Amino acid sequence: MNATPDFLETGPDGRRVIRFSGNLTLLRVRRLSEQLDAIDGDGLTVDLTEVERMDTVGAWLVHKLQRDHGARVVGADEDQQTLIDHVARADQPVKVRAEREPRFRQMAAEVGAATQQAGQTMFGLLGFFGALIIALGNIARHPRRFRFNAVVTRFDVVGVRALGIIGLMSFLVGIVIAQQGAVQLRQFGAEVFTVNLIGRSAMKELGVLMTAIMVAGRSGSAFAAQLGSMKLNEEVDAMRTIGVSPMEALVFPRVIATVLMMPLLGFYAALIAIMGGGLFCWISLEMPPITFIQRIREIVPLTDVYQTLIKAPVFGLIIAMAGCYQGLQVEGNAEEVGLRTTTAVVQGIFLVIVLDAFFAVFFTEIGWA
Amino acid sequence: MSKGKSVIEVRSLVNRFGDQVVHENLDLSVREGEILGVVGGSGTGKSVLMRSIIGLQTPAEGEITVFDEPMIGRDEEEAKHVRRRWGVLFQGGALFSTLTVAENIQVPIREYFPGIERDLLDEIAAYKTTMSGLPPDAAAKFPAELSGGMRKRAGIARALALDPELLFLDEPTAGLDPIGAAKFDQLICELRDALGLTVFLITHDLDTLHAICDRVAVLADRKVVAIGTIPELLALDHDWIQEYFNGPRGRAAAGIQEIEKAAS
Secondary structure (H helix, E strand, O other): OOOOOOOEEEOOOOOEEEEEEEEEOHHHHHHHHHHHHHOOOOOEEEEEEEEEEEOHHHHHHHHHHHHHHOOEEEOOOHHHHHHHHHHHHOOOOOOOOOOOOOHHHHHHHHHHHHHHHHHHHHHHHHHHHHHHHHHHHHHHHOHHHOOHHHHHHHHHHHHHHHHHHHHHHHHHHHHHHHHHHHHHHHOOOOHHHHHHHHHHHHHHHHHHHHHHHHHHHHHHHHHHHHHHHHHHOOHHHHHHHHOOOHHHHHHHHHHHHHHHHHHHHHHHHHHHHHHHHHHHHHHHOOOOHHHHHHHHHHHOOHHHHHHHHHHHHHHHHHHHHHHHHHHHOOOOOHHHHHHHHHHHHHHHHHHHHHHHHHHHHHHHHOOOO | OOOOOEEEEEEEEEEEEOOEEEEEEEEEEEEOOOEEEEEEOOOOOHHHHHHHHOOOOOOOEEEEEEOOEEOOOOOHHHHHHHHOOEEEEOOOOOOOOOOOHHHHHHHHHHHHOOOOOHHHHHHHHHHHHHHOOOOHHHOOOOHHHOOHHHHHHHHHHHHOOOOOOEEEEEOOOOOOOHHHHHHHHHHHHHHHHHHOOEEEEEOOOHHHHHHHOOEEEEEEOOEEEEEEOHHHHHOOOOHHHHHHHHOHHHHHHHHHHHHHHHHO
């Protein structure tokens, strides 16, 4: 550490003098700070006579020389002295960074926290379901508290406005299933059975499942984001203070709208998917639409339609509940709204698929295969 | 400190939102080294004026120059060297919620002076934190963990990060307790004296107006109806100004100021 800054000189009395000149500001600080760090020992004098402009960073460097090397400051004008005093007063032990745990402990802690959180979420959802039932009971006892307009608005947003995108998606899925199925079945000369594949898979599984995924992405996320920002804005608290139950005013209309819209959307999606498959059969397999429709009527049992209509409201309930629950869990900052929204969608879709598996086993057991 | 040169010049500014005209032929100049208070009723466009000056809102017509540089129609890159010379405190603090207070303070420094060592950055963040009146343990916290007043102080610390020559403050003392507000007034005064700061201060706080503002600009009827020291404004015959300064709160604030002056 022999590097000597060009402004360091030894005075006549043997004291070393640091003579700053020009601007002692943030602009110059990078080089300066390194040079000053290289200085060691006591008995310094800091001469500020030639300094034109000094900002708080410059004052901080001067203060550090005073603090660490017992430097004497000369030539500071009144303003500069005020600034140095100001900075000196602000020099307190400040913890700039939170302390870090060792790696493996951090990992273990994260696993633990994630597990605990998963448990808490399931428990919370169950509690939320209970609160929803209570809200339902309250509304049943006081029908005037049923917010008809809010529910109709949700019908529009969740149901009607989703028709376009769900229709397009189902149509394409129908075509893809028909095309892929035809390629495979052709190997056995059983192309005709493409109709079976389309009809049964669309009506029983695909229609409602794809709809659930789309509704989770469209509406579940929207619920979480809406309620989350309302929570941040203290709107939910304001509602409570006024005496309006957020469960009744915010959650119930959304849940009931989704529960009622899902069967309609699911059935619609299944029909459109079958139409898509029918179009493919017509163009590619040269099966006239009349024949296709007749075959569909023979192949698809009514129980498949029942399955869709039974599953859809349950999926709707799960999606809307996950969305509203996550939205109301938002606390703190805007970032959390985003996180909770993502969680709502992921959770909604995950639970839908898990339940769909249970439904499949159940319906097979009761002979609705 | 030369008080003649003007730092901000606003000439015939027009701001419209749809049919609603917020500013019409608004003129304003802010002199170097002064603390200019901007007052006006709710909805008179105080914040819009500030946003126009700092380039967040493109006005419909008019000219704005800051440090003798025209600000309208400049792209981000060109305006950068002007932006470096000012600090802004937004009404709600506008701290970056994913960063700690210390990191928030370091953002402007990192942006304009990359390559400053981490230790020095931490030291700067540390003294800025205490300087703006935050407790030492606040530096490592996230904005969501702070109270409203503390968030405001952290916002001030960030606005002061680059030791700006010009400081825009949007209702800095709103939400602070009276002790904190007084300390803040003192801080601004000291910094102005030591750094030669020019301050553009939007406020409703009559105490702040009396205590630190050199001049006060009054916004009403879509323009600056009057600008001057408080005694000068009081001499004017304008309903809103009279009501503002001579209303019960205005008189109380003025009275306290008299007592303080007599005591010192």
